[in-house]
Amino acid sequence: MKTENLIAALAADKRKALSPRRALAIALAASVAAACALFFMLLGPRPDFMPAMHTMRFDFKFVAALALAASAAAASARLMRPEGGHPLMVLFAAPALLAIAMALELIAVPASEWGSRLVGHNAVLCMTFIPILSFAPLALVLWALRHGATQTPALTGAVAGLVAGGVGALFYAAHCFDDSPLFVAVWYTIAVAFMAGLGALLGSRLLRW
């Protein structure tokens, strides 16, 4: 086929495709809705949710999860543009917050309690339910990123996993009784890292173009 014939066909296709940015916005909104629905079906907030809201450690979990989801979403929006580069500095936001909170916890709590706070009550539940709440968000964000044109499918998939893990953690945090930043830094991080790995694996297949 001659190139001029191809161009005739391309110029005749005037259907607007969904813009990648809009696809990402839709995916984020749907992710929150999906994780929220599943959260209320499977877990629900802990009984002392309202009084717990007055404690800094409980609130911090939401701040960290939100920082993770938002920063990874911002990085995704750049990574999905072919000329967007690798804007990964923003991804240090959540780890930096977590590091500060851990340092404060180590100062505030006697060394004898560090171990029990780190181990917490229900690490297995945490590592099970954060991924369960994150699968639908990961699928939605990957769907949105397929509208983009990333140069780095595995990396972009991993960042999608961070978005999903952040959304999952945001809801799981409302159920979880372990509020110490030491617990969050270990078990939440393992769960989120699992989602990032899964995202990288799926992204390296699904985000090629």
Add this chain to the structure above:
Amino acid sequence: MSGANHSEGPASGQEAEFASWMRAGLDGDGAAYGRLLEALVPRLRAFARGGLARTGLGNADVEDVVQEILLAVHVKRGTWMRDAAFLPWLNAIARHKLIDVLRRRGRRGETPIDDVAHVLPDDAPAPETAPAELARLVGRLGGRQGQVVAAISLEEASIKDVAQRFAMSEGAVRVTLHRGLRKLASLYREPNG
């Protein structure tokens, strides 16, 4: 050609024109969009020829690579931000596709690749014989998609003509063309594609 702007190259004068045609194209102006794609072809030819020659693959399939890049530009046009520069975006798409082509041909090495914005447009005429790869992929599309894409490209039939010929609504023809072109762009990457 003066000034400190590092993006300044042989194409810098065309940047504004390309961007305005692209904006018009995204708003549904097929004529402006066709003009843009035609204007890109000499540049993409020089780009593809440079990349293939440097890896020792010769010139035989330059036009195939140009066509694959054009399809990628089309399918991914939504990733261009209206307020962003056009040529860096085009360069990213073209490089991505050229690297893909070289990989499929088994050349994984570090090949220096030109910047599309800085190549001198190739004013050699289009090859006399039409390249074969795209026609083969349209054949693989098959069904209504293959028929619609072939009619609109090879015969330059209008959407209206095609709708009458296949007893479809014009809307259905548009959807079929749109999906067919997307599928076509992805067929390049399939094994035995």
